[in-house]
Amino acid sequence: MIFEAQYQGQSAVVNTLKDSRAAFATNTLRETCFFSGKVRSPLPLREGLAALYDVVVSDFKYRPRDHLEFQEWLEEQDRNFLAKLGLHDSKVLQRLEELEVRLLELEGLRQQRRKPFNKARKAFFEHIYTDQYELDYLLDPVITIHPDEVSFEAFSRDESSYARLAASYDMFEKVDEFECGTTNIDFSARLHDELDRMRSYRQTQLDISPSGFGVTRSDAGKKKTHKEKKIELPDSWLMGFLQVHSVMTMAMAHLSLTPVDLYNIIRFLRLHHTHTSPRALRWELTPGKSTKVVLEPWETTIELSPTSIYKGDKPQSIRTWGRDRLRTLARMLPVAEKVDVYLAGFGLPTMYVLDLGDMHFTLALSGWTDNDWTGTDKFSLVTRRLEVSASDLSSAYEALRNERRGTYAQIGTVTGLGAEKAKSALSYLCQVGRAMYDLRGGLFRHRDLFFEPFSAAKAVAMAERAAEESNPHAKAGRQIFETGNARLIARRPVKSGWKLSGSAKGTEGKRVRPLVHVDHEGHVIEATCTCQYFQKNKLTQGPCEHILALRLVHMARLEKEDRL
Template sequence: MPDLTYAYAQPSALTATPEGAALQLAAYAEYAPGAGAACFFQGQLRDSWLTARGLTTLAKIVASRFVPQSAALRDPIVTAGAGLLRFEAFSSCNGVYGRLDLGPAALDGEFLSSGTTNVDFNEPMVNALSRIARSEPVHLRVGQQAVTLERAAGHVTERKVALPERWVKGLTAVQGYLAEMEEKMVLTRVQAAQLVQSIPAGTARGDFFLVLRGPRPSFAPVGSAGAVRVGGVHRLRLLDGLLPLCEGVRVFATPDGQASAFVLALGGGQQFVLALSAAVNRGFSGEGNQLDTLLEELPAGWLAGANHLFRGNETFNPTLFGLAHDLAPATVARLCASLSAMGLLGFDLAENHYFYRRLPFKADRILKLNPRLKNARALLDAADDVQLVGLGAGGRTEARVRGTDVWHTVVVGGADAPRCTCPWFTGNQGQRGPCKHILAVQLRFL
């Protein structure tokens, strides 16, 4: 899928009005012209200075690049729904995810419509945010009408923004990791400030582990009971401006240590989330952590029905949803993974529920944005590319799969994790999701 180019009717800007400063975020939604409302929210920010600090941190994330050859992702996105505004962004290398949530207590205004849009975060607007005074009133308007998406018609003369495939792929992986995370520790306001001071100097080349030594948080190069693995710990310096301001921090991690997250309670209905991939050189878009769940296709009617329901409810707890509709947890997981593979779902750690992004319902994105799954299905199209070798004890299945000028041996099933002799599996050992050969064998024989 090629990049989609977006253009804005005018740049985002912070302007002076008789009532105070007005923050207008130029936006373009991924819909046809005229679809949806021109404005999602308009009103006052109750603590504009604190909100500006959060948006400035988000801008730092967008501008950061921890892998030199990575391309810029440019602008964040914003979702209005369920009485909240959620601003989301990735670092240019795609290994850091940030989100600023503004709840009802942070906003004094009106939600005119629910929606999701790509937001123009230009440099003059970011500079203006940094100059907002503590008591300065700021009016916020999100969803300003934008110019239509017409790259070849000659009508686009304003600043263009590309929407890469990995934007949606990154959102898919982050949601998958956040949904399985467990709370590991809670830090007080004082400990949050100490966390900034404890970040190791320089660029960390190996893993560090966040631990509590008495009441003080610190980072150790070796893990221990209760420690939280933090890959590329220097990336936490993105929170330098927010940690001293927050009321507390909740630290989360996946059971296998493949991702971590820091949820900052900023007070006044504001919350900031920072999620880190397992290593600096691992972008979320390449993780493949949802591939096992996406393996078995769901009926199109199920996906359309779930999309309609979630779109209307805007938030939902997966466990309660399954109980209410008499669905097995595995089925709910497959529904959520399928919709998140289209970019439609995010996950709120603090509330332990999903939230809906109003993006187009495009089921073909599931395969388009997951090439390993697409290639696995292609292997099954050839009659002899996936061959059974034998069945072993404990339900193990051994097969061989045709590669480029070589056959790969795959073992799946039973109590042990799947394995393959291909270079992808050898290099990653299953930590970034299964390879296409394992997926093909699972599709054929399990």
């Protein structure tokens, strides 16, 4: 996929003694949207945007060092040693040492002559990093202006971290004007440095518009403010961006921490380094008690504050990896009021939501750094619900576009689809980039990620292809359900939802026993199966075909009950 952007102005921050104006230039190829307002407290905004930039440029994937230069030096030393080994004449050895000293002197003179070249080369690479690198590789954040908030979304370079900064209109003393819509903003390293100079004693104005700052600069005698970007995005980047919101609708263990709890974890990791396994962050959850975090491999236990009391039904021990990515949150801890943590399960993604007062910052981390959001975890399969026709999907899209936000129950009432169908339709819209899920607010929001007009038929085809072609278990589960090879033996209502017991006959012809625990909204809370695939991988690589088939049987029965 080729991402294109054009900016007529440029984003910048201009400071005076008493006032400050932060202007973000928007992509003129997208729909026109704008915002203007006076910020009540600029410090949380500054720290939130700085953390957002840290996520954009972050790349925590392991890459082995290149030892080629060291090997060449080592071979040169071996050659010199062997050349000297056969020399026994003291005069020859003395002459050789004199030549080596002279060679060092000549090398020093050579470096002196190359100083202008090295200086120019350094300036060139700085230009590549600050300008050309951003034009060719770094995707600008997606900004969406809602009726009640302004949100910034970004994805990391290593495709393992997703960040969303949402600023409520309550953080503004005055909102002058706004127009709802979705676009990209010009977000560069220079802008990041300028944002660091925002201060609380200055009255700060935030402007988001296509013009940004119309600052001109000289280029070969010409004046220009126009900037274009054309970035070739891998399909995995786009699909990962969409997978995030499938995870957010899952049933997850929820904890409330204080900022100092998260600070203690980050501080310990900063002071201690290890190259041995395991390197997991182990969450020990006991109902009615404060949560404990164990840092492996030291087995150091950090007991969290009393606000972290786990309210689940049974004890759990959840291990998560890729803990170094938490460093991107460090800057916001001094201005944060609390931290909500959502744990999807063993080796599954983790969500951190920082409450910054009238703002909140969401960081979604994949199960581990090298396993990006599209590697093997097919989270859309866990949240997949009923089949939705193109007309139903179009009705849900138009309703969400008109309302701009709402729960699945509200959208179901507006469209007349009912709660179950509306939930399925909104799930589809998230998977094709036409909606997003607000984890903190517990509602869906309209957000068009693509330039092209919405087509319900294409959206259904895209969602089916993305899920079933990328994971054969989804296609096999659908086949088991449609051929009647999945049976629902027991269906018991519980406080948290439904517990399902059944049998399924897979493609290998062997009948197995899947057990699934879903909540009232149909999200998988727990699942087990006697098949070989589940015994080996659990849910870390997505559910097996038998779990999906049993869930489809349950969803079909819910749809019938919803119509009665």
